[in-house]
Amino acid sequence: MNADADVLSKIKHASEQDRQCRVVPDFSDIDPGLPFVPEVFTQLYHTSAYDLLNPEQKLRYNQLFGLRSNELFMVFEKGVTRQVIHQLKNARQESDPLLADCLEGMLVEESRHHAMFLDFNRRFLPEGYSNKGRCFTRDSRLEMGVLLTRAKRPGLQPLLLWAVLVLEEFSTAYSRKLVSAETKLPGSLEPSYRRLHALHLQDEQRHVQLDSVLIRELMKNGNPLQRGMNAQLFRFFFRQVLNPRHSGPRVIRYLVMEYPELNRHLADMLRAVRKLGMDPGLQNIMNDSGQMPVTHALLAEYPGFRWY
Numbered sequence: 001m002n003a004d005a006d007v008l009s010k011i012k013h014a015s016e017q018d019r020q021c022r023v024v025p026d027f028s029d030i031d032p033g034l035p036f037v038p039e040v041f042t043q044l045y046h047t048s049a050y051d052l053l054n055p056e057q058k059l060r061y062n063q064l065f066g067l068r069s070n071e072l073f074m075v076f077e078k079g080v081t082r083q084v085i086h087q088l089k090n091a092r093q094e095s096d097p098l099l100a101d102c103l104e105g106m107l108v109e110e111s112r113h114h115a116m117f118l119d120f121n122r123r124f125l126p127e128g129y130s131n132k133g134r135c136f137t138r139d140s141r142l143e144m145g146v147l148l149t150r151a152k153r154p155g156l157q158p159l160l161l162w163a164v165l166v167l168e169e170f171s172t173a174y175s176r177k178l179v180s181a182e183t184k185l186p187g188s189l190e191p192s193y194r195r196l197h198a199l200h201l202q203d204e205q206r207h208v209q210l211d212s213v214l215i216r217e218l219m220k221n222g223n224p225l226q227r228g229m230n231a232q233l234f235r236f237f238f239r240q241v242l243n244p245r246h247s248g249p250r251v252i253r254y255l256v257m258e259y260p261e262l263n264r265h266l267a268d269m270l271r272a273v274r275k276l277g278m279d280p281g282l283q284n285i286m287n288d289s290g291q292m293p294v295t296h297a298l299l300a301e302y303p304g305f306r307w308y
Contacts, residue, residue, distance in 0.1 A: 004213050008098050011206050015105040018202060025199060027120045027192050034190040035059055036066025038181050041174075041281040043248045047272035052265045060258065064251045066193055067125055068136040069174070070117040072247065073200075075137050076167050077110040084160045085110075088214065102210055109203040120196050128254070136250045158218045159230040162305055163237060165211035166286065166295050168204055173291040175201040212294050219302060231304035238286075238307040248273050283308075 039045045042065045044053075053061060089103035121129050128135035175197035181189060219227065252269050256262045262269075287308050289296035299306050 005098060007209060007213055008102050011102050011210055012098065012105065014206055015102070015109070015203075019105075019108075025116060025119075025195065027123050027196065030120070030124050030192045031190050032063075032124075033059075035062040035188075036190050036193040037062060037069065037178065038189075040284070041065070041069070041177075043273045043276060043279060043281065044252065044269060046276060046280045047269075049265070049269045049272035052262070052269065057255065057259055057262065061251065061255050063124070063190075064136075064254055065248075067121050067128075068247050068251050070121055070196075071134055071137050073171050074114050074117045074133065078114050080160055081110055081164050081168070082107065084157070084164055087157075088161075106207055106210060109207070113200055113203065116196060116199065120192070136247045136254070138246060158215065158222060158227070159233050159237070161211065161215050161218060162230070162234050162298075165208065165215060165298070166238065166292070168211060169208045169292045169295050170282065170286055172201060172204040172208055173285045173288075175204065177285070177291075208294050212298060215298060227302070228304060231302070234305050235307045248279065 039058075039062065042062060044050045044061060050058070085103050085106055089100050089107065092100045092103070118129070118133055121135070125135065178189065178194050178197045179201065222230075249270050252266070252273065256266050256269075285291050286295075
């Protein structure tokens with residue numbers, strides 16, 4: 001069954017137009033004296049341990065956390081998103097060439113996003129990214145192995161497509177808030193970081209549309225037993241995503257490496273972040289239907305996928 005041809009035609013046309021006029025961004029002028037993100041996006045800000053940092057250390061923590069957010073987007077776009085979308089594209093090459101073309105465009109754009117995020121992070125923190133694409137994130141071999149194995153099983157495909165939608169709409173909302181914050185308070189955030197996310201936003205809005213078309217089609221054609229299994233696994237997956245277990249504490253450890261005088265506070269800061277339970281920066285956006293309307297519209301149709 002073909003997906004919505006009118007929506008797909010508009011997505012393909014917009015993608016092709018954008019590709020023709022897109023230039024390679026230049027991130028050679030990053031200002032080290034400005035924060036990358038609003039403080040509320042960071043984890044430590046939501047704890048009393050944040051007051052242990054002086055203004056210089058707070059700025060550096062903010063910048064490192066902004067790099068960590070870029071890195072999370074890179075990991076997901078290169079891993080789960082590519083796996084799921086590539087498989088769907090190959091499966092629809094003959095039955096729905098328009099959809100396959102849209103998915104191919106999405107893959108190209110995700111590769112471009114990964115390159116942009118990595119270029120920015122390497123320019124700002126070359127010692128952290130010199131010979132690798134990561135500084136703060138690590139794959140859990142068990143979690144990623146299970147996810148990628150399930151991506152190859154058609155009956156569980158909706159699980160990862162829901163994950164793609166939610167994380168792409170989250171990244172869209174994240175980028176939109178950065179652009180909005182700069183508009184309200186000019187000069188408050190680092191311009192190159194804001195420009196990076198403005199470019200990211202252009203493509204991701206189309207990807208969210210495409211994801212929703214695919215999910216509705218899969219859900220309509222799936223059986224109730226498979227739907228329930230996907231929903232249960234999806235809820236588990238997102239509760240893991242929202243838990244500040246790994247990359248957030250690594251940002252704190254990196255900060256302490258740069259400011260050894262903070263070592264006496266390391267245990268307190270790590271404990272404070274882990275006690276949060278859920279990452280406030282992620283949770284406040286993901287649970288807000290105003291910021292993620294497509295996801296929440298689908299959750300209203302399929303409440304079994306609601307993670308909160």
